[in-house]
Amino acid sequence: MKALVLSGGSGTRLRPFTYSMPKQLIPIANRPVIEHVLDGIRALGVTEVGVVVGERRPEIEAVLGDGSALGVRITYLSQQQPLGLAHAVSVAREFLGDDDFVMYLGDNMLPQGVTEIAAEFRAERPSAQVVVCKVPDPRAFGVAEVDPDGRVLRLVEKPAQPRSDLALVGVYFFTPDIHRAVAAIVPSARGELEITDAIQWLVAEGADVRAREYSGYWKDTGRVEDVLECNRELLDGITRSVRGEVDERSVLIGEVIVEESARVVNSRIEGPVVVGRGSVVENSHIGPHTAIGRDCLLSDTWVDHSIALDGATVSGVRGVHGSLIGRSAAVTSVRSKHHHRLVVGDHTQVEVAA
Known part of the structure; x- marks a missing residue:
């Protein structure tokens, strides 16, 4: 066959x-x-x-x-x-x-x-x-x-x-x-x-x-919602494996994969979660059902039920939930109580807290 x-x-x-x-x-x-x-x-x-x-x-x-x-x-x-x-x-x-x-x-x-x-x-x-x-x-x-x-x-x-x-x-x-x-x-x-x-x-x-x-x-897996749901399903089947670097101030709970050359610094990760090769998670809280691709940077953030593709950056943003972040995309914060600065491409959906 x-x-x-x-x-x-x-x-x-x-x-x-x-x-x-x-x-x-x-x-x-x-x-x-x-x-x-x-x-x-x-x-x-x-x-x-x-x-x-x-x-x-x-x-x-x-x-x-x-x-x-x-x-x-x-x-x-x-x-x-x-x-x-x-x-x-x-x-x-x-x-x-x-x-x-x-x-x-x-x-x-x-x-x-x-x-x-x-x-x-x-x-x-x-x-x-x-x-x-x-x-x-x-x-x-x-x-x-x-x-x-x-x-x-x-x-x-x-x-x-x-x-x-x-x-x-x-x-x-x-x-x-x-x-x-x-x-x-x-x-x-x-x-x-x-x-x-x-x-x-x-x-x-x-x-x-x-x-x-x-x-x-x-x-x-034809829609973003389907991709995220399927990601949750597959992550529920992973087994803990830590081959990267996790410092003494970090806490890993449950089924967490930290791939080779990845680093976790002063962070809390609640599985199931996978952190790809070369990625850095620092001063952050990563919640369940999150897949972080290769060479990503997550800093001073709280992310759960999300996917970050290779090279993505999430910095200084709290409460990232149910999100799909593209390759080499950057999600960062600005020091303003009244304004949001967005660069939004075609067919993109952005939800901002009212």
Whole structure:
């Protein structure tokens, strides 16, 4: 079996961050989303991975390289325009050959993995097997209508009146039968080749198409709120490790990771928290569910439930909560009781105490 990871798309819901970095490189617990995805693929015993990329290929390739550091072998496949998930399958046709494959959206997090679902697909080899999850409001998702035996009867993309609460979660297993389906469909109203249309074509042709439910934590990291929630989920699973420098005036409580060359000075850190390499935390209080990237400076501040990307500075500001601070961004205080000085980019949200 091979794997196909889709890493195109513009990530409009994560602007302004995605103006300067692909959404798949947004860090969750100090690792890019796409690295977590590749961990999940490697856990299936799959090492041949095609990564479908658009114009952000140089940035993704700079982080992943040839995949050897993550235990996989990566082939980069260029998709000039984001013309749909089924179009990505057609772009990867030569790479995939006649092998079965798992297709994984590069911004989806399933930390509990899909090893049992993959094993079932390998054993029984239906033409397609979709991974679904029960959601309270399926209208924002592709929805699978399934019979009692788990066979897919119908797939509907973002139905106004869903007849099922089983949403497609962005992981699909296919035999080479999917290539006939992709070749047979036409673009949807939004001009894309939809993978749901391709799978529905297989259903209409009488092929064996199944749905298997994923019961673990699942998040599409498409919005800032989703990134922060997923960060909390993953940090809850870390184990204490202190390889950096912590002075005698500092207190670490619970599961805290201080990476090599990081320094904690006269500060209190309440886990789960990770402090990346080369970062300095001084005279500060860092609350739970906070991920501090590499080479950051947090000074005279109180931060919790937040993510600071590499090179960020937070200084002299109290009560930073539920925040995502960009690479090399600076959050500092001014000596004024009446004014705030802000430099705010496009599509940015800033909340200031009244």
